Amino acid sequence: MAITVTSLVGEEIKSILPDLARLRIIVFRDWPYLYDGTIEYEEKYLAKLAAAKGAVCVVARDGDMVVGASTAAPMVEHADEFAEPFENAGYDLDKVFYCGESVLLTSHRGHGIGNAFFDQREAHARKLGGFTYSTFCRVVRPDDHPLKPKDYRPLDPFWKKRGYAPVDGLVASYAWKDIDQNEETEHLMQFWVRTL
Template sequence: MINPLSFEICRAGRLAEIIDDLARLRIAIFRDWPYLYDGADPVYERRYLEVYLRSPHAAAIVARDDGGRIVGASTCLPLADEAAPMRAPFEVRGQDLRRFFYFGESVLLPACRGRGAGVRFFALREEAARAAGADFAVFCAVHRPPDHPARPAGWVPLDGFWARRGYARLPGLSCTYPWKEVGTGHEVPHRLDFWGRALGAVPLPEQLLEDR
C-alpha cells in the first residue's frame, strides 16, 4: 500500500522555513524535460526565490511524505509581485495586475507522483488566490518544439490535465525568460506560454483571449 501525502498551505510568514527545500527540489526536478534546467547553486536558487519572501500574499503548497519530509511544493503569489517578464504581457494589454494570481513552481519527487499531488497543488493555490481577493489565476509553461532532440519518446504534455482543471491557453500571450540549459553551459532565452482561468463568476478579460 502506498502511503498518502499530506499537504499544507505555507503562507508568507513561514516561507523562509521551506525556501531551502524548494531550492533543492528545483535543482533536482527541473533538470529533466521539459525545462532542462542546469542549476546547481543553492545561493542562486535562494536569490531567485526571494520574490516569494518579499510578497505578503505569497504562499507555497507543501507536500510531505508519511515521515514528514518535504517531497514537493507549489508556489503562488500576486502577479503584481512577480518578476517583470511575467507581468509585461498583462501590462501591455492594460490589465489590472491586482486581479491576477500567478502560479509558479510545481516540483515533486518522481517516487511521489501518481498520488494526486497535481490536483491538490492547483486546488490549494486557487484557495490562496481567492483568499487574497484575486479574480483570475494564471501560469506559464515552457514552449518546446515537437522535434526538440531532448524530447523523450512517448512524452505527453500536461495540456489535458490543465484543461481538466478549468485552464485554457491564452492565445498570443507569452513571455521570455532565460535560464542555464543542460548541455549549453550558458543561459538561453526560453519562451513561456500563459494559461489562465477565472476563479469566480467574472470571466477572463477579452483582451487576454485575443490572438494578436
Template sequence: MQIKIVHGDAVTPHIADLARLRIAVFRTFPYLYEGSEDYEASYLATYAKSPESLFVLALDGDRIVGASTGVPMTDASGEFKAPFIDAGIDPQTVFYFGESVLLDSYRGRGLGVRFFEEREAYARRLGRFDWCAFCAVERPADHPLRPAGYVPLDAFWGKRGYEKRADLRTMLSWQDIGEAEETEKPMTFWLKPAL
C-alpha cells in the first residue's frame, strides 16, 4: 500500500478512477447512491479548481483503492457553507473534509485513521483554520435498506475528536438505488478544532 498526496489540478489524471471509486463505495448503506461518472467528474473538478484542495490517495500498486478529500470551506459549494454562515461561523475559518472512501477489502488496516490524520495535518499547515468539519447523511434507524448489524461510524469519528453538531445541517439531493429521481437527504456536520 502506498499513500499519495496531491493538490488542486494535480488530481486531474485520477478523476476518472476517483469517480468510479466514489460510485462503488457510496452505493452501500447509508448513502445508497445510484451515481453517474459524469456527475462525479463534475463534482471532483470543483475540488481540482481549488489550489489548496487535498487528495489523499491510497494505492495498491497503480490502483486507487481509497481516497479522502479536503478543501477550504470558502471553495466548497453553497449548500456546505450556508449552515456555517447561518450559525455565525465564518467559512474562512473552516477546512472541509469532502469524503473518505475505501473499498471493503482494504478496511481495518488503519487507512481511515490515516485519512483523518493527513487532512488534519494539512489544515494545520495552512495555518488559518479554526475548525475541521465534515458532514454525514442521516438515515432513519428503520430504513428498509439498512443491513442487519450495520454500525454507524459515529464512535470512530468521536474517537478522532469530532463532535456531532445537530445545529449545523444541510440538505443534499441524489438518486438512491431503486429511486426514479433525486430526493433530498439531511446531512449533519461534525466539527473538531483545527489547532
C-alpha cells in the first residue's frame, strides 16, 4: 500500500467533503454506531465542519483513492450538544479541542493510520495554540445489544495508549437513525479526554 496521510485546513476541506460523507456512511453503518446515514444529512452536517474556524481534516489516501479521514475543530465551533457537558463540568470551552470522527475502510486498518490521524489533529491543536485538552466521544451501547458482533474488539486500549481516558459524567446525547430502527433515537456519547 502506498498510503499518504495529509492535513487539510480552511478552504481545502471543501474538496474532501464528498469523500468524507461517503466514508461516514460506510464506516458508521457498522457496530457500534449502526448509523443509517443519508447524503442529504451528511452534506448539512459537513458544511458546518467546513465553515468551522480552526478546523482540520486529516485525509488518508491509497494512491489517489481516499480510504480514510479524520476531523477536528475547537469545541466552541462544534454542536451545542457536545459543548454542554463540558460547560456543566466547569471546563473553559476555549481550551477544549474536539476530535470528531475517524473513519477508515476496514481494508486499510492496522497500518498506523489511526495514530497518524491523532498525531496530526493534536499537532494542529498545538499549532493553533491555547488548548489544554483534546477530546473525542464514542457511542455507549449495551454489551447484550443484538447487533453486536461476537468478534468485536473495542478501541479502548488504543485510545488509552494515546493518553486518553473516559471522564465520569462527561456524556452527551445525540440523535441519529439506527439501521434497525424506523426513526431517529437519542444515543449517549461518552467523552474521552487527554491534556495536550
